[in-house]
Amino acid sequence: MFTNKTFLITGIADEHSLAMYAAKEIIKNGGKVVCTGLGVSPFHHNLSDKAKAFLNQNFEDFKRSVHEFLGDAMVEILDVTIDENIEHFAKDLAQKGIKLDGFLHAIAMDKTIRNKEVKPLIEVTKDEFCDTMNVSAYSLIRVSHYLLKHGVLQDGASICSLSYIAAAKVTFHPYRNISIAKAALERITVELADELGRKHGIRVNAIRFSPYMGSKAGNATLKIEDVATSNKMSPLGNAVPMDLAYEICHLFRPESRITGEIRHVDGGYHITG
Ligand SMILES: NC(=O)c1ccc[n+]([C@@H]2O[C@H](COP(=O)([O-])OP(=O)(O)OC[C@H]3O[C@@H](n4cnc5c(N)ncnc54)[C@H](O)[C@@H]3O)[C@@H](O)[C@H]2O)c1
Numbered sequence: 001m002f003t004n005k006t007f008l009i010t011g012i013a014d015e016h017s018l019a020m021y022a023a024k025e026i027i028k029n030g031g032k033v034v035c036t037g038l039g040v041s042p043f044h045h046n047l048s049d050k051a052k053a054f055l056n057q058n059f060e061d062f063k064r065s066v067h068e069f070l071g072d073a074m075v076e077i078l079d080v081t082i083d084e085n086i087e088h089f090a091k092d093l094a095q096k097g098i099k100l101d102g103f104l105h106a107i108a109m110d111k112t113i114r115n116k117e118v119k120p121l122i123e124v125t126k127d128e129f130c131d132t133m134n135v136s137a138y139s140l141i142r143v144s145h146y147l148l149k150h151g152v153l154q155d156g157a158s159i160c161s162l163s164y165i166a167a168a169k170v171t172f173h174p175y176r177n178i179s180i181a182k183a184a185l186e187r188i189t190v191e192l193a194d195e196l197g198r199k200h201g202i203r204v205n206a207i208r209f210s211p212y213m214g215s216k217a218g219n220a221t222l223k224i225e226d227v228a229t230s231n232k233m234s235p236l237g238n239a240v241p242m243d244l245a246y247e248i249c250h251l252f253r254p255e256s257r258i259t260g261e262i263r264h265v266d267g268g269y270h271i272t273g
Pocket of ligand 1: 013016019038058078080105106109162164208211213216219
């Protein structure tokens, strides 16, 4: 299905990341992947020792898991909050003659969730609000922008991002500030679908997935009881990462005319409540 096709996969922290399942499935279907992860780049300035250690550890885990599970896939550092980093990455792909047939946005961060507890929205600072929005939503625009600017993202490509039902409904577990960023991410998906569809034939879709504790982000946010509750409420039980990987591959399939969709891969959770 993906012979001679190359996709950018963002958001791999380790082998348990949702993005990793998608990357494996693309390779299984004959495609190639370029993977980006967080690490210390020449564009980071004034990092504290703690921040440097965190980023270095993140990059080591990312690189090790890619090499172990995705063979010789290219790995690059990408912090989506730094424009220079995104542009440098896009230019580098252009210089190497790498053309992308699409990319997966699997990036989110919300510092108002700590120890599985969420800060009340009324207490969220402007910085906390804007940081979450920047990393988790605006980055979809910025990454698309630089990949297009440097001619890396091809006409007819497919972009997919990962969302959650909390973009539309209040949930029973720690999601407040990030819900707003997910709502923005979904709106950006729809607006980009119109803009890039008309101009470049590029498709843009988002998928709302079930709660999943296996990843670093999921583990930092969710409690076992939360996952059990949604499993019980979903007619088919919670969706698993492979369900998501199949859907991402479906949306990445060349020649499709699916765009501007907010799809649910959640065992039917969204029809309940
Ligand atoms: N786990 C769940 O329950 C769940 C459910 C629905 C949707 N999602 C979404 O799926 C996506 C992937 O999450 P996951 O569960 O695989 O967790 P994960 O921790 O494996 O992935 C989150 C990724 O975001 C990256 N990231 C954070 N800040 C970044 C930045 N500034 N620049 C570049 N990358 C940055 C992290 O390095 C990490 O790789 C997220 O958008 C998340 O909201 C997760």
